[in-house]
Amino acid sequence: MSPFWWLQNIRYFLYFLREFTGPVIAFYTIYFLIGWLFDPALTFVATKSFRLISWITLVFAIIHTLTWFLVTAKISPLPTKFQWIIFILLILFWVFISYISLAFYGWPSVTPI
């Protein structure tokens, strides 16, 4: 089998992208932990390079989350035509948890709990 089998059609490519988001997130985590090890004050997070890596990883994390929400909806016991309900509920739950997390850390535009 060719090592470039994932380029044969768009669905293979999207699958490969979904799987590739895992290593990207893992790399970011390791990068952050090593940076924290050598810089406990976390001054490196203010650098432009780290912010760029963070934004790129955020994009991959969003792709990772959305694709796995789709998979979760697909394996739900609901009939296929109602699986979008699970997908929407998962996104709403994700938004809610994100809101709570940001509020907990005092995000300026969010009213603290």
Next chain:
Amino acid sequence: MQNIRLKIRRSQRESKNESSVQEFTVPFEEEMTVLDALNKIKDEQDGTLSYRWSCRMGICGSCGMMVNGRPVLTCQTYVKNFAHVTASSIASAATLLSSSPSSRPIAEITVEPLRHFPVIRDLVVDIDNPMEKFRKVMPWTLGTGQRPRSEFLSNKPRPAKRDTILTPHLQSPADREKIDQTSQCIKCMLCYSACPVYGLDKGFLGPAAGALAYRYQVDSREEETNKKTRMNRVTGKHDVWDCSFVGECSVVCPKRVDPALALQRLKLMGLKHILLS
């Protein structure tokens, strides 16, 4: 008269994986399928061309092949859907440019044997591997009421004259609906051809076998003992766990069985089985 060009990959098992592409030109007909075109070639041009086919109506699963890189049933694939001239090589383009418009083929179709299977000859592949997996998942029910349990477990031969009244095992419409979708599988092997995991690891249970196992696991007529045995068989080292939900198997399935979904549900059942056993 309009023509179509078929580029068919041909080989023999004895030639140790060497293959060549042979081109044939066939007169185009409006309702012609790729299988019709192959039959025309075999009847009128080259009787040695080897391929499987049977029902011609998408129910037997025999005629699965790669057509323009996609696994399809050739009896359900219409030539007119490819009716645009495709120049896949400089040589083809030169031929097209040098020929008169009326003689140019209106479609160029590449036909190859199903991917991920050893080739026996031309378009005929060896499907023994997935067939073994179908047998492995025990595609039968040990329905209650059909045979006394003690008689089955003792492995005694059936008595010549039965003195036990066999009661029918009734199934509600809701029970029937649970197995409807996965019961449609015609074992055409298109899903195995589409699955990159199977392409890399022939030990993987595979989409069709997974769907078959799921179909019998959720059958209301199935005995618990059979269910446990079947789960033990499909939750081995590779088996169902190798599925990473690519989903292409469900896309190519001509009967909309959705084997990807069946495999994920089988994984959940397998996890429950392992935790409770």
